[in-house]
Structures are given as C-alpha cells and as structure tokens.
Amino acid sequence: MSPKKPIAATLLFGIASLVLYTLLLMNSDLFVDWAERTIKGEKSLFLIPIVVAFVFSYFHGAFTGYFWETLGLRAAKTSTSKK
Amino acid sequence: MESSLFIDINLYNAIALFVVGFIGGMVSGFIGSGGAFVLTPAMMTLGVPGIVAVASNICHKFPKSLVGAMKRHKYGQVDVKLGIIMGIFAEAGVLVGKHAMTEVKHIYGDVGTSLYVSVVFVIVLAIVGSFVLRDALKMLKAEKDGDGEEAPHVAPKLALWVQSVNIPGTMMYFTSLKARVSVLFIVPLGFATGMLAATIAVGGFIGVPAMIYVLGAPALMATATELVIAFVMGAGGTMLYALDGVVDIRLAMIILAGSLFGIQIGAIGTTYVKDSIVKFVMGIIMVIVLFSRFFYVPGYLSKLGLIATMQESTINTLKMLGDATLVLALAVGGITIVVALIKGMAAHKLANRVADPAINPLARKA
Numbered sequence: 001m002s003p004k005k006p007i008a009a010t011l012l013f014g015i016a017s018l019v020l021y022t023l024l025l026m027n028s029d030l031f032v033d034w035a036e037r038t039i040k041g042e043k044s045l046f047l048i049p050i051v052v053a054f055v056f057s058y059f060h061g062a063f064t065g066y067f068w069e070t071l072g073l074r075a076a077k078t079s080t081s082k083k
Numbered sequence: 084m085e086s087s088l089f090i091d092i093n094l095y096n097a098i099a100l101f102v103v104g105f106i107g108g109m110v111s112g113f114i115g116s117g118g119a120f121v122l123t124p125a126m127m128t129l130g131v132p133g134i135v136a137v138a139s140n141i142c143h144k145f146p147k148s149l150v151g152a153m154k155r156h157k158y159g160q161v162d163v164k165l166g167i168i169m170g171i172f173a174e175a176g177v178l179v180g181k182h183a184m185t186e187v188k189h190i191y192g193d194v195g196t197s198l199y200v201s202v203v204f205v206i207v208l209a210i211v212g213s214f215v216l217r218d219a220l221k222m223l224k225a226e227k228d229g230d231g232e233e234a235p236h237v238a239p240k241l242a243l244w245v246q247s248v249n250i251p252g253t254m255m256y257f258t259s260l261k262a263r264v265s266v267l268f269i270v271p272l273g274f275a276t277g278m279l280a281a282t283i284a285v286g287g288f289i290g291v292p293a294m295i296y297v298l299g300a301p302a303l304m305a306t307a308t309e310l311v312i313a314f315v316m317g318a319g320g321t322m323l324y325a326l327d328g329v330v331d332i333r334l335a336m337i338i339l340a341g342s343l344f345g346i347q348i349g350a351i352g353t354t355y356v357k358d359s360i361v362k363f364v365m366g367i368i369m370v371i372v373l374f375s376r377f378f379y380v381p382g383y384l385s386k387l388g389l390i391a392t393m394q395e396s397t398i399n400t401l402k403m404l405g406d407a408t409l410v411l412a413l414a415v416g417g418i419t420i421v422v423a424l425i426k427g428m429a430a431h432k433l434a435n436r437v438a439d440p441a442i443n444p445l446a447r448k449a
Contacts, residue, residue, distance in 0.1 A: 024336055025092075031332050032089045038328030039088075046325040049142055049332040053321070056336050057146030057343070064343040065154065068351065075158060075354040076431050 005070045013063035020056055088135050089331050096129050100334065101341035104143065106417040108342030112151045112349020113420045114365045115309025116287025119144060120372060121409045122338060123284055128406070135331050138324035140284065142335035145317025147342045152310035154350040160304050162259035165294070166311025168266065169273035173286060173312050174319045176277020184281065191387075198383040201376045203282045208373035211292050216366025222359035233357040238262075242299030259294070259304040272297060273312070280316055287313065288369055295362075302358040306365070352420050355427025364419050371412035378405030 024031065031048070038045045068074075090096070103125050107118020119140055126136035155161050188196045226233060238246065238260070250265040257264060272293040280286030287309045294305035324330050353361065382398035384390045436442050 021336070021340065024333060028092065028333055032087070035089065035328045035330065035332070036087070038325070040328075043326060046322070046328070049325050049330040049335070050318075050321060052332050053142055053146045053335065053339070056339060057150050060340060060343050061146070061150035061153075064150075064347050067344070068347050073348065073351055075351045076427070 003074070005072075006066045007070055010063065010066040010070045013059055013066055017056075017060040017063045020059055024052070024056075088132050088329060089333075090130050092333055092337070097337050099125065099129065100337045103413070104338035104341030105345040106413050107338075108147060108151075108345025109349040109352075109420055110345075110364070110368065110413060110416045111147060111310070111313075111342070112154070112346035113306065113352050114287065114349075114361060114368070114416070115291050115306035116285050116313055117365075117368055117416060118342065118413060119284040121413050124406055124409065126334060131331070131334065134324075134327075134329050135334075137284070138321070138327070138329040139331045139334040139338070141317050141320040141324060142330045142332065143338040143342060145314050145321055146339055147346055148310045148313035148317055150343055151346040151350055152307070152314055154347065155307035155310060155353065158307075158350070158354055160307035160353065161311060162257055162300065162304055162308045163311060164255070165257045165259055165269070165298075165300070166308040167315060168255075168269055169276060169290065169294075169308075170312040170315025172270050172273030173277030173280065173290070173316045176274040176279075176286075177281045177316055177320055178277075179274075180278040180281025183278075194383050194386040197379070198387065200282055201380050201383065203279070204376050205373060205380075207279060207283075207288060208369045208376075211288060212366055212369025212373055214296075215292055215362055216370055219359050219362035219366045222357075223363065226357070226359060233359070236301045236358065238299030239296050241297055245297060246299060257298075257300075259300040259308060260298055262299065264298060268297070276312060277316060280320075286316060291365060302361040302365075303353055306353070306361055348424065349420060352424040352427070355431060356423045360419075360423050364416050364423075367419065368412045368416045371415060372409060375405045375408035375412065378402065378408060 031052075034045045034048050100122075103118070103121055107122060110117035122140045122143075123133075123136045126139065127133060131139070152161055152166070156163070184196060184199070187199045191199070222234070242260075245268050246260065246262040246264055248265060248268070249263075250267055253265040253267050254263045255266055256262070272290070276286040276290035276293065279289045287306075290312055291302075291305045291309050294300040294308060295302055300308065321330065378401045381390065381393060382401055385393040385398065
C-alpha cells in the first residue's frame with residue numbers, strides 16, 4: 001500500500017512560499033534601501049535579513065519537504081541510525 | 084551616481100544561483116556541508132562584490148542547515164549536544180579566522196590572501212581529503228568482498244583513546260559516540276572547524292572528519308551533526324555581516340530557494356546509503372576541490388613576483404579552469420548522491436516486496 005500524498009500541504013506551503021518570493025522580488029529596492037541604511041548607521045535594521053531568512057526557511061522548507069514527498073521521494077522506513 | 088554593493092538581479096542570474104544552490108543543497112544535506120565553495124565565486128562572477136558574496140552565502144547557509152538538521156534529526160542522525168558545543172567553539176574559530184584573513188590582507192594584500200587561502204585549501208584537502216577517500220574505498224572494497232553488508236561501526240583507534248581519557252569535570256556523554264568524552268578534546272576541533280569555515284567557507288571539511296576519526300562518530304551522524312554546527316556558525320556569521328549591512332537578502336533567498344529543494348534530497352538520500360558512500364562522496368569532493376587550486380596558485384605566485392611573470396590572459400584562463408573544477412566537484416558529488424539514492428530506493432523497494440506476504444508467498448511461511 002503506498003502512503004498518502006500530502007497534496008493539500010504541498011499546495012498550501014507552495015502558495016505561501018510563492019507569495020513570499022513575489023513580495024521579496026517585487027520589493028527588491030526596499031530591501032536594498034534597508035541594507036544601505038544599515039551601512040550608513042541604522043544598525044537596528046540588521047535584524048531584517050535574519051527574520052526574512054527564518055520566515056523563508058519555515059515556509060519554503062516545509063514546501064520542499066512536502067513537494068518531494070508528493071512526488072514519491074521518501075526516506076527509507078528503516079532508520080539508518082544504526083548507531 | 085554612487086556605485087551600489089547590490090546588483091540588479093535578472094532572470095539569468097536568478098536561474099544560475101537557483102541551480103548552484105540546488106546542487107549545493109543536495110551535497111550539504113548528504114555530507115553536512117559543501118556547495119559554499121562554488122557559491123561565493125559564482126556570485127562574484129555575476130558581478131557581486133566579494134564581501135557581499137561571502138555575506139549572502141553565509142546568510143543562505145544557516146536557514147538551509149537548520150532545515151537539513153531538522154530533517155535529519157527526524158531520522159535519528161543528529162547529535163544536537165555535540166553540534167551545539169562544537170558550533171559555539173567554531174564561532175570563536177570563525178572570529179579568529181576572519182581576523183587572520185584581515186591581517187594577511189593588511190600585510191600581503193588581496194593576492195597574498197588568495198595565496199593563503201590556497202595554501203590552507205591544499206594542506207587540509209590533501210591530508211584530510213585523501214585520508215577520507217582512502218578510508219571510503221577500503222570500506223567499499225571490504226563490503227564488495229564480503230556479502231555486501233555494512234560492517235558494524237567501530238570507532239577508530241584514535242577515537243578509542245580519546246574516549247578513554249578521563250579528565251574530571253570536563254566529561255560529557257554524547258549519543259553519537261555512545262561514550263563520554265572530555266569537552267577539552269571538542270574545543271580545538273570546533274575551533275579548527277570555524278577557522279576553516281572563515282578561510283575556505285567549508286568548515287565541514289575538518290568538522291566531519293574530526294567527528295568521525297577523532298571522536299568516533301559514525302559518518303552518517305557526523306555529517307548530520309555538522310548541519311547543527313553550520314547553523315550555529317552561519318547564524319552568528321550572518322549577524323556580524325548583517326550589522327555591516329552587506330547581506331544581499333535577495334541573493335541569499337534565491338540561493339535558498341534552490342538549496343532547500345536540494346537539501347531534502349540529500350537528507351533523504353542518507354537513509355538509503357551506508358557510511359562508506361557518505362565518506363566516498365565527501366572524499367571525492369575534497370580531492371577534486373584540491374585539484375582546482377593547482378589552476379589558481381600559479382597566477383597568485385606570478386602576481387607576488389615569486390615566479391616569472393605570466394600574461395594576464397594565461398592567468399584568467401587558468402582561473403576559469405579552476406572555477407570549472409569547482410563546479411565539477413559539486414557536479415560529481417551531486418551525481419553520486421542521485422545515483423546512490425536511486426540504487427538505494429530500488430534495493431529498498433525490492434527488499435520490501437520480498438518481505439511482503441501479499442506478494443511473496445515464501446515471506447508468509449517465514
């Protein structure tokens with residue numbers, strides 16, 4: 001019996017990931033501006049790339065995991081942790 | 084107009100970074116690190132200034148490592164405690180390594196720095212890379228000569244000695260080692276990992292072999308734990324670069340887009356392979372990367388006046404060959420992982436069919 005494919009989760013996280021990337025690239029100038037202002041001394045803006053990285057890793061990380069699972073790429077059931 | 088540190092991203096740049104990120108991610112998911120050595124030069128080729136390329140590379144590295152570490156943690160391969168301790172000391176190594184680079188640059192200039200990086204590359208990769216590859220080939224031969232089964236994990240002699248040393252007040256139990264080890268042994272290993280990361284961008288070329296051969300961790304656990312170290316180091320490094328405002332988050336996230344697809348494949352791949360394959364992939368990448376340096380070094384020596392002056396066109400051609408060798412290293416690693424994954428999945432499917440009583444009547448009797 002083949003395991004159930006997480007199609008709904010793939011779509012949900014895929015759309016979320018797509019929205020995030022669209023927002024990032026459409027507002028490209030804004031991110032460049034924030035970085036340039038950090039260089040000029042507004043040090044509190046340094047948190048922006050770190051927060052962005054965490055948010056993207058959550059949504060895009062979940063999406064890519066479900067994506068491969070939907071395509072049938074799963075880990076072996078027998079864990080290789082034969083420590 | 085004041086020249087910006089941040090390039091315009093076109094479709095060609097985005098696709099190139101996505102693809103390199105994807106293969107780099109696959110290698111990282113499998114051996115705990117890698118890919119970074121191609122990404123920095125790749126970004127620089129696209130016109131990104133060196134400092135922004137390094138900063139953006141490290142900024143894609145920590146979320147990638149986080150996702151990879153969580154994935155491999157699910158498979159029971161991560162020693163979180165060992166990873167965090169090594170990561171903290173690696174962070175110190177990164178700071179010292181960066182300082183050393185700045186000093187070298189101050190005294191000998193950019194070419195001196197490149198030569199210093201190359202010397203570190205050659206020494207580390209020649210010694211550690213050839214050792215890992217030789218060990219992997221020995222293991223593969225033993226498996227071929229035997230019944231194809233993996234020999235049970237036995238800690239190397241050096242690791243057994245390290246595990247036998249008892250320094251009161253410093254001993255800690257690590258699940259990956261199934262033994263207590265003094266933290267005093269872990270400090271220099273973590274530190275060296277960070278130093279290497281600051282110098283050649285891939286700390287795992289020391290971190291993983293150190294965990295395997297000095298501490299006694301199985302290769303699968305060492306590579307998974309390296310992802311925790313990379314996360315700790317990457318997060319710290321990103322903060323430092325972000326404070327300088329040199330992280331190009333757009334570039335970092337485009338690379339991350341590809342590398343998260345890749346890291347899932349690499350991580351899943353580890354559940355289908357033996358320790359020997361993980362070591363083989365690591366060893367082969369290290370040795371090919373080592374060869375890339377032979378193309379760069381003559382140019383640096385010529386610019387420093389240590390050998391006869393070479394024509395700029397010859398230096399550029401050699402540099403291109405060096406870059407191509409780095410891409411080759413990544414490609415060979417990626418292809419080996421995909422082949423190992425396909426073979427492993429096929430063998431696993433076959434084993435499941437044989438064991439399934441609905442398909443195999445013999446399994447019902449057993």
